[in-house]
Amino acid sequence: MDMTQYKDLFISEVREHLHTMNDTIVALERDPGDRDKIDTLFRMAHSIKGMAASMGYEAMAELAHTMEDLMDKVRKAAFVFEAGIADLLLEGADRLADMVRGVAEDGTSEQEISGLLRKLAGYTPASDKQRKRSAPGLQRDETVPLSGKPGVTESIGQKTGDRKAGQQTVRVRTEVLDSLVNITGELVTTKNRLATIAGASGSRSLDTAVSDLSRQVRELHDEILKLRLMPFGAAADRLPRTLRDVAKKSGKDVSLRISGREIELDRSILEEIADPLLHILRNAVDHGIEAPEERLAAGKPPCGTIAIKARKEHDRVIISISDDGRGMDPCRIIAAAQEKGLISEDEGARLSPRQAFLLTCLPGFSTAREVTGISGRGVGMDVVRSSLMSIAGNLSIDSEPGRGTIVNLSLPMTISIIQVLLVGCASMCVAFPVDKILRTIDIRRETMTTSGRRTVFMLGNERIPLLSLSRLLGLPFPSGRGAGIPAVMVELRGRKAGLVVDRFIGQQDVFIKPFGRPLNRLKGLMGGAVLGDGQIVCILDPAELVR
Numbered sequence: 001m002d003m004t005q006y007k008d009l010f011i012s013e014v015r016e017h018l019h020t021m022n023d024t025i026v027a028l029e030r031d032p033g034d035r036d037k038i039d040t041l042f043r044m045a046h047s048i049k050g051m052a053a054s055m056g057y058e059a060m061a062e063l064a065h066t067m068e069d070l071m072d073k074v075r076k077a078a079f080v081f082e083a084g085i086a087d088l089l090l091e092g093a094d095r096l097a098d099m100v101r102g103v104a105e106d107g108t109s110e111q112e113i114s115g116l117l118r119k120l121a122g123y124t125p126a127s128d129k130q131r132k133r134s135a136p137g138l139q140r141d142e143t144v145p146l147s148g149k150p151g152v153t154e155s156i157g158q159k160t161g162d163r164k165a166g167q168q169t170v171r172v173r174t175e176v177l178d179s180l181v182n183i184t185g186e187l188v189t190t191k192n193r194l195a196t197i198a199g200a201s202g203s204r205s206l207d208t209a210v211s212d213l214s215r216q217v218r219e220l221h222d223e224i225l226k227l228r229l230m231p232f233g234a235a236a237d238r239l240p241r242t243l244r245d246v247a248k249k250s251g252k253d254v255s256l257r258i259s260g261r262e263i264e265l266d267r268s269i270l271e272e273i274a275d276p277l278l279h280i281l282r283n284a285v286d287h288g289i290e291a292p293e294e295r296l297a298a299g300k301p302p303c304g305t306i307a308i309k310a311r312k313e314h315d316r317v318i319i320s321i322s323d324d325g326r327g328m329d330p331c332r333i334i335a336a337a338q339e340k341g342l343i344s345e346d347e348g349a350r351l352s353p354r355q356a357f358l359l360t361c362l363p364g365f366s367t368a369r370e371v372t373g374i375s376g377r378g379v380g381m382d383v384v385r386s387s388l389m390s391i392a393g394n395l396s397i398d399s400e401p402g403r404g405t406i407v408n409l410s411l412p413m414t415i416s417i418i419q420v421l422l423v424g425c426a427s428m429c430v431a432f433p434v435d436k437i438l439r440t441i442d443i444r445r446e447t448m449t450t451s452g453r454r455t456v457f458m459l460g461n462e463r464i465p466l467l468s469l470s471r472l473l474g475l476p477f478p479s480g481r482g483a484g485i486p487a488v489m490v491e492l493r494g495r496k497a498g499l500v501v502d503r504f505i506g507q508q509d510v511f512i513k514p515f516g517r518p519l520n521r522l523k524g525l526m527g528g529a530v531l532g533d534g535q536i537v538c539i540l541d542p543a544e545l546v547r
Helices: 004-030 035-055 058-075 083-106 114-121 174-201 204-228 239-250 267-288 292-297 330-339 345-349 353-361 380-389 469-473 542-546
Strands: 229-231 254-259 264-266 304-313 316-323 394-400 404-412 417-425 428-433 439-444 448-451 454-459 462-468 484-492 495-500 503-511 525-530 536-540
Touching: 004 035, 004 083, 004 239, 035 058, 058 083, 058 114, 083 114, 174 204, 174 267, 174 417, 174 503, 204 229, 204 503, 229 267, 239 254, 239 267, 264 267, 267 304, 267 316, 267 380, 267 404, 330 345, 330 353, 353 380, 353 394, 380 394, 417 469, 417 484, 417 536, 428 469, 428 503, 439 495, 448 462, 462 469, 469 495, 484 542, 503 525
Parallel strands: 254 304, 428 536, 462 495
Antiparallel strands: 229 264, 304 316, 316 404, 394 404, 417 428, 417 503, 439 484, 448 454, 454 462, 484 495, 525 536
8 A cells, every 4th residue: 555645744743743743742841740741642642653654654653662661660650750661762762753754754764772772671670669659540541542543543532422513623834825825915916016006097996896806805814814823832832852951961950831722823933933042942951040059059949040031012922931040241241342353342342231121132152161062153043133133023131140141033923914004205105004003194394493403393292202204214304394203103212203204105905025125224114015006115213113
């Protein structure tokens, strides 16, 4: 029987099981007597064994079977789940992941695993005193997920009879979803072209048809985006395993708290932030958290804490990664940057502490005294910043020596089709996302005054500073203005401000596309879009533009 038709499904299912296996192993280290997790881990190994055997991947099936035997001894209370078992099972999970990668790349899963099989089969507990410490009455549960087709398994904890009618799900390749988003984006551009034609023709029936089309395209886009949304937990759940490995190499005791797993983001954004989260976590353990004896001397508990929290703020998702470690010294960071020739002495003297912390994002920056397997090469935070810029994200760092560090990632929930306000500035047409604008206003000249070197205007009893978009973009000022001065009200660093523009053009839904290098390094530039008349406009982030 030809099994290649099931290969993609097999790879997807096994990777899900391995992800669950890694999480469960790390969780069991903290609570070795958790029977549910012990049963889950056994079922994961059993399912992988069955799927690999049905596909003819004998080495993978043998390895999963040996891991299953070791977990069976834990299930029968012959062994207590301890660090030695965790190490072996994690090594086995890593080797299984390598085999799956081989299947995906060249169709083979063959690897040298004889040494690992001997270690798994011949494992004995570190101490006889630890035996029989599991909950009494822990018996083998013969109920395991079965499959009618190779590579297909039921979800853990879910029985077929529990499913409600009409709630079945299917797997869709990510390439199909990406294609749907791109097609919908092109539909938006075509709809804008039709709107331009309808406006020029003066046809009321055509205008009505375009209006209906606009609503339907928006509904289509919203439904497709729902398919692409994934919870933050999909990216965060791999972090406990990383923390365990890094802390063990560093000889440190660290606990991890994660909240906001249910916050949803676009799949493409989650993929982009996976590596930045790993870099930040490694830095927190290696540079932030002190060794146990150093923490005790500083009056801290020997176990350090890293907290990761995701939350929504308007149209953005904020991910905060904080630790209670030694913090960062801005003077030392400036000195290290100067020593490496990244900044001059004059530039360093003008930096605020928050600006100094962002020096860690410069390529080649590092304060590590030696290169280790964890850090010291000066590439970590540079990768973080570059990845965030590619998805219109922002990065900020706050720290206090002796108290810890907080790294904040500000992310869009989705990057695709957005509503923008088109404004004219000199001969250019630029756009602002509507959700970044508080309001638009025509300012009367008599309400404008000068306060120091800044122009302000009165809005009710509130004094609002004014900034010129032409000046920010380096464009010429208009030769003359009417009685009213058009401006967009935005929020900058928690305060209101007015950005003076030359004219308002209107609102439109546009398909935003990120710019490549070097344009993606310009501050305040989120990307570009094509209007109905074929004109390309730049989409600006006002907060970053002023920053």
